[in-house]
Amino acid sequence: MNRADFRTGLRSWLDANDLSAGPDHSLDAQVEQLARVRRALFDADWMRYGWPAEVGGLGGPAVLRAILGEEVATRDLAEPGIYSMIEVLAPTMISYASPQLAAEMVPRLLSGREQWCQGFSEPGSGSDLASLSTKAEQRGDHWVITGQKVWTSLAQYAARCVLLTRTGIGHDGITAFFVDMDSPGITVRPLRTMHGIDEFAEVYFDEVVVPADRMLGRPGDGWRIAMDLLPHERSTCFWHRIAYLYRRFDQLLEQTAHDDRAGHDDAELGAVHLALHTIRCRSLATQERLAAGGKLGPETSVDKVLLATAEQHLFDTVRDLLPGVIELADSPWRAEYLYSRAATIYGGTAEIQRNIIARRLLDLGKE
Ligand SMILES: Cc1cc2nc3c(=O)[nH]c(=O)nc-3n(C[C@H](O)[C@H](O)[C@H](O)COP(=O)(O)OP(=O)(O)OC[C@H]3O[C@@H](n4cnc5c(N)ncnc54)[C@H](O)[C@@H]3O)c2cc1C
Structure with a gap:
């Protein structure tokens, strides 16, 4: 299936099948919602596109998985961090587990029957x-x-x-x-x-x-496996996360437009939009490289630095323009602001990414 048909078909299926999350934001509820979303998408085949037939997939480029994650994130159907765990662990199993083990286990992950x-x-x-x-x-x-x-x-x-x-x-x-x-x-x-x-x-x-x-x-082989796995933490699942950040940016714009107490700073909002647009362009190139069968490597550290920077910039701007929403209110913004602090830690810290860029991409030598 080509990308445009996939997206159109998926959108009309999601319009007809309500998978919206409930009001409970606890981790138990998020994990349960994720399993529900994955199971429904797997049973309707959408979750199987972009994965090889050997592990229960329907084939096609990995970019179809990026489109699926984008639609899921844009509709707030599942928390993007936990949704994207598949993108990190399933490719590793496909590359390194015995074919029998991969065939037995990967469908359990894709179909939401198991969390890993x-x-x-x-x-x-x-x-x-x-x-x-x-x-x-x-x-x-x-x-x-x-x-x-x-x-x-x-x-x-x-x-x-x-x-x-x-x-x-x-x-x-x-x-x-x-x-x-x-x-x-x-x-x-x-x-x-x-x-x-x-x-x-x-x-x-x-x-x-x-x-x-x-x-x-x-x-x-463990080190090689880790080096192959880590770039996957910065590819397809970044596309999902970027879609989620754009959605939050739209919500910020809406709130600043309608709340009299909100601050107004078009230059700052423009700067956040530019940061999001920059990482989206960068990540698009990564998705295209993956779709063309390319191997991901240290260049994905650039994606990681750009994403973490954009994410923290966005939530810093929320803090600045929506007074008290982070410090005083128990709002979803507060949890998301706090979680955005981890963006420069998980999957390799910002300092380590910059070391990789300096040594392996720019050839600047050791510290
Ligand atoms: C939300 C979240 C989820 C996570 N999930 C997982 C998971 O599922 N599985 C898993 O295995 N791990 C997970 N991690 C762990 C994550 O991979 C580590 O936190 C990360 O690699 C940093 O390691 P550390 O915490 O030991 O910090 P340290 O390595 O101790 O670093 C401390 C500080 O020193 C800096 N530093 C260290 N070495 C250098 C250097 N050579 N040059 C410059 N600065 C340096 C670091 O940048 C950092 O600022 C998760 C972390 C977070 C925050």
Whole structure:
């Protein structure tokens, strides 16, 4: 199906099938709503376009997934952060899990029957991911995993985890596994964020037994898998997030136009619009490269810097033009403003992105 037909068909299907979220903004409600939206879109086939037939997809370019996410975000059907988890984890499974495992598991994620999580960061290993120490030891045809992860988004809802472990020394001593979260020895402790939602968790692994066929790639492939996965955090799912930011920008314009107490600063609003437009243009080029079969790499760090900058600029302007809405009111703006602070942390901090741009794109050498 071509893009225009896909978008037109999808829009009329969404007009005819009301998937609107309810008034409850708790994380439980958001996760439930996400599962409902995914299930309905999968059953009606929209969620299957852009994914290969081997994992239950209907083929076509990944850009169809970007269009789907854009429509979902524009209609506020699902929170874009948790919606986009598929875009990060499913491509990794397709590239590195055995074909049988990918065929069995990926449809569960696409259809909303399961939520998965990504176990990379540890208390001592965030930006310096290669220093991770969660250990995996081979015992016969099993591996036994012991250690701790942290900031694992949605771990308390996840049925599976794409997990990085240490099996040897250095970058070549990192190995990835696809772990069932109900395995004996796993403890999940949710952490409260400053916007009042238990979005992520500490996850403890105490002698967790994982079958050898749950390894992703081969022993020592973990670093390569992480380097392939991270650009996916900055591609299709950014398109969804940009659509969500445009929607919030429109709401800001509406509120400033109708609320007598609101400030008016056309130059500032223009600057936010320019920042959003800039990242949209940049991300469009990334979507086109992906659609043409290109591989994503360090250049997606530019997308990440532009997106985080635009997002924080937008919510800073909300704070400046809607007096008290962040500081005094318990409004959705407040939660979104606070969450926008994390945009320069998750998926690699702003400083790390700039290091990547300096070293790998501009060839400026080490610090
Ligand atoms: C909302 C949210 C969701 C997340 N979800 C997940 C998840 O699902 N799974 C997961 O594995 N992780 C997740 N993370 C963790 C995220 O990947 C890490 O927070 C991030 O990589 C930074 O690591 P850190 O927190 O350990 O900070 P640190 O690495 O300790 O960095 C602290 C500060 O030092 C700076 N810094 C560090 N090294 C350098 C350097 N070499 N040069 C310049 N500055 C440097 C950093 O930029 C930062 O400002 C999530 C984080 C957030 C905020």
